[in-house]
Amino acid sequence: MIVGLHDRWIVERQNEHYYKLAKKLDYRSRASFKLIQIDDRFQIFRLGDSVVDLGACPGGWLQVAKERVGETGKVVGVDLRYIYPLEGVETFVGDITEDKTMIELLTRFGGKADVVLSDMAPNIAGHYSTDHARSVNLCMYAVDVCDRILKKNGKMVCKVFMGDLMDSLTRELEKRFQSVKVYSPDASRETSSEVYVISKGFLANHRVKLKVLEEEDNEPDFKTKGPKI
Numbered sequence: 175m176i177v178g179l180h181d182r183w184i185v186e187r188q189n190e191h192y193y194k195l196a197k198k199l200d201y202r203s204r205a206s207f208k209l210i211q212i213d214d215r216f217q218i219f220r221l222g223d224s225v226v227d228l229g230a231c232p233g234g235w236l237q238v239a240k241e242r243v244g245e246t247g248k249v250v251g252v253d254l255r256y257i258y259p260l261e262g263v264e265t266f267v268g269d270i271t272e273d274k275t276m277i278e279l280l281t282r283f284g285g286k287a288d289v290v291l292s293d294m295a296p297n298i299a300g301h302y303s304t305d306h307a308r309s310v311n312l313c314m315y316a317v318d319v320c321d322r323i324l325k326k327n328g329k330m331v332c333k334v335f336m337g338d339l340m341d342s343l344t345r346e347l348e349k350r351f352q353s354v355k356v357y358s359p360d361a362s363r364e365t366s367s368e369v370y371v372i373s374k375g376f377l378a379n380h381r382v383k384l385k386v387l388e389e390e391d392n393e394p395d396f397k398t399k400g401p402k403i
């Protein structure tokens with residue numbers, strides 16, 4: 175999408191505003207405000223909830239999630255990159271496309287997560303449809319996480335770059351959730367194609383059970399695949 179000079183100016187002013195606000199309020203990233211705005215509008219978190227945050231580095235969403243689920247809540251963040259420790263939050267380094275990351279999440283949650291968050295973004299190739307397809311692929315891994323660890327009636331918030339696979343993605347989500355909405359928070363105008371899909375009322379009808387197979391060397395071999403669309 176081509177952005178005019180005036181639009182660019184507005185976006186830069188807005189980014190600067192949230193950047194300064196994040197510094198002032200001690201949030202690790204501007205992204206915190208996107209999640210705040212999403213939660214204020216869609217009521218994602220409840221006190222005591224268990225939350226997993228995929229693609230959580232540097233930790234802006236983790237901070238917001240922890241604030242909102244409170245002392246009794248559980249928040250776990252995973253990212254390809256190391257996340258500096260945050261009080262009351264568990265983190266680990268992992269690639270969500272790898273089986274061992276899924277095993278780690280299962281070990282930490284069982285089927286007991288109330289909310290799955292994903293702000294994952296692919297490495298930007300600069301080619302619109304490639305970036306879009308990679309982003310949708312990451313979302314499908316997040317859906318895969320839901321199928322393994324989300325409680326019935328749980329919620330999911332997932333970032334995606336808009337494009338022609340959006341319909342397929344929302345169809346996959348509609349098979350699994352009672353309600354699916356696409357939303358662009360005010361704090362999210364930095365890229366014109368970024369939106370968040372808010373899914374509520376997980377049906378648990380695509381629940382996938384773990385299969386851990388013993389190999390000859392006794393290393394557990396976990397077979398899983400992101401659902402294909």
Ligand SMILES: C[S@@+](CC[C@H](N)C(=O)[O-])C[C@H]1O[C@@H](n2cnc3c(N)ncnc32)[C@H](O)[C@@H]1O
Nearest residue numbers: 205229231232233234235254269270293294295
């Ligand atoms: C926009 S940042 C997340 C910002 C974060 N929500 C915050 O508030 O600080 C996107 C993150 O997704 C992570 N990511 C991308 N692909 C991933 C993957 N396959 N597994 C885990 N994390 C991934 C990147 O390393 C990056 O840190």
